[in-house]
Amino acid sequence: MRNDAIVNGYERIADWFLARRRADEPLLEREYLETVLAGLPAAGVVLDLGCGGGEPMAGYFLRHGRRVVGLDGSLGMLAACRRRLPGMALVAADMRALPLRGRFAAVVAWDSFFHLPYEDQRGMFPAFGELVAPGGLLLFTSGPAHGRSDGVMDGVTFAHYSLSAGEYRERLGRCGFEVLVHRVEDPDCGGHTVWLARKAAAG
Numbered sequence: 053m054r055n056d057a058i059v060n061g062y063e064r065i066a067d068w069f070l071a072r073r074r075a076d077e078p079l080l081e082r083e084y085l086e087t088v089l090a091g092l093p094a095a096g097v098v099l100d101l102g103c104g105g106g107e108p109m110a111g112y113f114l115r116h117g118r119r120v121v122g123l124d125g126s127l128g129m130l131a132a133c134r135r136r137l138p139g140m141a142l143v144a145a146d147m148r149a150l151p152l153r154g155r156f157a158a159v160v161a162w163d164s165f166f167h168l169p170y171e172d173q174r175g176m177f178p179a180f181g182e183l184v185a186p187g188g189l190l191l192f193t194s195g196p197a198h199g200r201s202d203g204v205m206d207g208v209t210f211a212h213y214s215l216s217a218g219e220y221r222e223r224l225g226r227c228g229f230e231v232l233v234h235r236v237e238d239p240d241c242g243g244h245t246v247w248l249a250r251k252a253a254a255g
Contacts, residue, residue, distance in 0.1 A: 058167045059125040059146075061208045062104070066128040068206040070105045080241045081162065084248060085112045087233075088158050088189050091250075092118060096157025099123070099183060101147045102164020103140075106133035109162050110140055121156070123147060148172050155185035161192040163244075166212045173215060174223065181227035186254035190229060194220060196236045196245045220247060228252045 062069065079085070089112075092098070096118065100110045103122030110120045114137055123143040124130050130142050145151050147161070148168065159180060165173065184190050195201060195214025203210050215223075221231055229249035237243045 058210065061205075061210055062126040063128050065206040065208050066105075066126065066132065070129075070132050079108055079112070081108060081112075081244075084191060084233075084241070084246060085109065087248065088160070088191055089113065089116055089118070091189050092157045095119075096185075096188070097121060099152070099156040099159045101159060101161040102167075103133055103142070104129045104164075106137040106140060109160050111137055114139055121152070123150070123152070148175065150179055150183070152183065154183075156183055156188060157185055158189040158191065159184050161190075163193055165192045166194050166214060167210065169211075169213050170215060173213065177223040177227045181229070181251070184229075184251040186251055188251045189232075190224075190247070190249045190251070192247050193244050194247060214245075224249050 098113045098118055098120045100120055100122045103110050103124050104126070106122060110122050110133070113120050121141045121143065122133055123145055124133070125144065125146050127144060130144055133140065134142060143151065147164070165176065168176065180190055195212060198214060198216040198219070201212050203212060217234065224231060228251055230252065231247065231249050233246060233248040235246045237245055
């Protein structure tokens, strides 16, 4: 299963997008990445869902000595990621049909999960519950409230969907997650609405 409209859109804007996100740019996401990094065990592996060209999320963890698996549906983005971050394991797939097995110390879905329509987002929470190890972290972005909005990047329109904050909390809780951080349109992070949750420890 593929989200073809989104994948095709990112293929069209790949050069523009990759030029826009580089390792040497100010890192607006730093606070959240530092929090995730601090919670990772030494051998913990990070899964970056919708990794794109690898910057800034995957690159941050790799530069701090962590192993990262990146998944994306855009072959152009994955090719760029492979050139930029040769130490990263890459998977070409749609996040709704994850071919991955095992547990990850952290799963990140930054500016990617919100491209999925409502029902597809709802269907992802059991997958998050399976992918995140006990005590592990889930970091993702959403919209500020239930609804759809369209954004334009390099002349291409991308749809963004969001559930309500209450529904996100409910679905996270149902899958064993405790919400640690929920910030709506964080002014220090480019207006992102951010969720950070921890999976309940085993036992």
